[in-house]
Structure formats: structure tokens, C-alpha cells
Amino acid sequence: MKKKVIKYIKMFWEFAFTKDTEEMHQMSEDEYKAVFIKDRTIEQIKETYNKSWAAKNFEIELYWKRANYFWAFQIASFAGYFSIIGSNAYTTNPEVLYFVVCIGFITSIAWVFTNKGSKTWQRHWEIHVDMLEDMISGPLYKSVTSPKSFSVSKINEIVSRFISTIWILLAIKYFLEHLTFNYTGWRNVNIQVWLSSLSVLYFTCAMITGYGRGRFGERKVIFYKRKFKVISPSN
Numbered sequence: 001m002k003k004k005v006i007k008y009i010k011m012f013w014e015f016a017f018t019k020d021t022e023e024m025h026q027m028s029e030d031e032y033k034a035v036f037i038k039d040r041t042i043e044q045i046k047e048t049y050n051k052s053w054a055a056k057n058f059e060i061e062l063y064w065k066r067a068n069y070f071w072a073f074q075i076a077s078f079a080g081y082f083s084i085i086g087s088n089a090y091t092t093n094p095e096v097l098y099f100v101v102c103i104g105f106i107t108s109i110a111w112v113f114t115n116k117g118s119k120t121w122q123r124h125w126e127i128h129v130d131m132l133e134d135m136i137s138g139p140l141y142k143s144v145t146s147p148k149s150f151s152v153s154k155i156n157e158i159v160s161r162f163i164s165t166i167w168i169l170l171a172i173k174y175f176l177e178h179l180t181f182n183y184t185g186w187r188n189v190n191i192q193v194w195l196s197s198l199s200v201l202y203f204t205c206a207m208i209t210g211y212g213r214g215r216f217g218e219r220k221v222i223f224y225k226r227k228f229k230v231i232s233p234s235n
Contacts, residue, residue, distance in 0.1 A: 016206040023217035032131060042135065049132040056125035063118040067156055070111035074163055077104035081170070095190045098174050102196045105167035106203055111160040113207050117214065119153055 027035075036048055080100045084090050090097055129141050178193075206212055 014210065016202050016210040018210050018213075036132065037135065045132060046136050049129065049136045052125050052128035052132060056122060056129060059118065059122040059125060063115075063122060063153065066114050066118060067111075070107060070114065070160070073107040074104065074111075077107065094174075094178060095193050095196075098171070098193050099196060101167055101171050101174060102200050105164060105171065106200055108160060108164040108167055109204055110207060112157065112164055113212065115153070115157045115160055119157070122153070 037045060077100060081097065081104065084097050084100060126141075133139060133141055
């Protein structure tokens with residue numbers, strides 16, 4: 001029983017805090033070319049290039065689909081916030097408003113990190129296109145008509161961070177209205193509010209340092225074989 005408790009505590013901790021490190025080998029440009037260009041036919045290089053280009057476009061499409069997904073969460077959260085603050089439920093159960101703030105914040109911070117992850121994969125495939133296109137189409141993707149512009153994805157990332165800041169300010173507003181900074185004041189705050197705050201902190205840490213981080217280390221895979229039996233027809 002004690003071992004099981006320790007095991008679950010460890011799992012609970014490692015979900016939010018993990019020390020797993022990346023086990024990656026840095027490739028030089030010569031090593032990259034040796035893998036993807038040298039001793040390969042033009043058809044093989046073209047196939048790799050086309051797959052990289054298709055994957056890049058797919059990641060861009062997914063990026064904006066995810067943005068729409070999180071925008072829906074934010075619209076619903078703000079609608080819930082303003083509907084509650086103007087209703088009788090706020091006076092009788094003010095902690096409900098804080099629950100909405102927690103939902104809004106955790107989905108907005110998830111949006112921030114999802115934006116960063118999506119952009120990482122988009123750049124991943126863009127770099128492959130940059131490395132391979134000279135032999136297929138010439139430096140088409142690398143040749144631009146303006147030295148400086150606005151990044152649509154970066155502006156979207158700024159907006160997601162701004163919305164996260166708004167939820168933090170709304171949480172501070174809630175505590176200032178319902179908490180006096182003395183011993184009895186802290187005791188009067190609903191325990192559900194503190195548990196919600198701890199949950200938000202825990203799951204935010206899980207996104208930043210724990211389960212939510214993609215670590216490209218060595219993968220240890222175990223295969224299992226299903227049993228398969230053909231039954232002969234009965235005579």
C-alpha cells in the first residue's frame with residue numbers, strides 16, 4: 001500500500017515537474033547534406049522536398065485551426081464572466097466568477113504555448129524547404145520582395161499573451177475585492193478559490209516544465225503481438 005501511494009505521488013509530481021533532458025545530436029550542414037542530398041537521385045530529393053513543402057502547409061493550416069479553437073474558448077469564457085458579474089449569482093456565489101477566470105486563464109496560457117509549439121513545427125519544415133529547394137526549384141522560397149514585414153503568427157501570439165494578462169488582472173481584481181490582507185481575511189476566502197488557484201498553478205507548471213513539454217530524446221518502444229488464430233470450419 002505504501003509503495004502504491006509513493007508511486008502515485010511520484011506520478012503526480014512528474015506530471016508537472018520532470019527533469020528529462022533532450023538527447024539530440026546536432027547536425028552540421030555537411031551532415032544534413034550527406035543524409036538528404038549526397039548520393040541521392042534528383043527524384044528522391046524532389047520527393048523529400050515535396051513532402052517538406054506539404055508538411056509546412058499542413059502545419060500552417062493546423063496553426064489557424066488551433067487558433068480558432070482557442071478563440072472559441074476565450075469568447076465563451078468572457079461571455080460567462082460578464083454574464084455572471086451582472087447577475088444575482090455573483091452576490092450569492094462570487095467564487096463562481098473566479099472559476100470562470102481560472103478557465104479563461106488556463107485556456108489562454110495553453111493557447112500561448114500551443115502557438116509556440118505550432119510555430120516550431122512550421123519552422124522545422126520551412127528549414128527543410130530552404131535546404132532542399134536549390135536543387136529543385138531554385139531559391140524560390142528564400143527570395144522575398146520585402147526585407148521587413150509583419151508576422152501574422154507572431155501578432156497572434158502577442159494577442160494570446162495579452163489575453164492571458166487580462167485574465168491575470170481579473171484574478172487580481174477578484175482577490176482585491178474579496179480578500180483583506182490580514183489573518184481573518186485570508187480565512188474568509190472560500191476554500192474552493194484556493195483549490196482552483198492551486199489547480200491552475202499545477203497545470204500551468206505541467207505545461208511549462210512537465211508533461212506539456214515535447215522532449216525529443218531517445219524513444220524506447222516495446223512492441224506486443226496479438227494472438228491470431230484461424231478457426232477451421234467444422235465438418
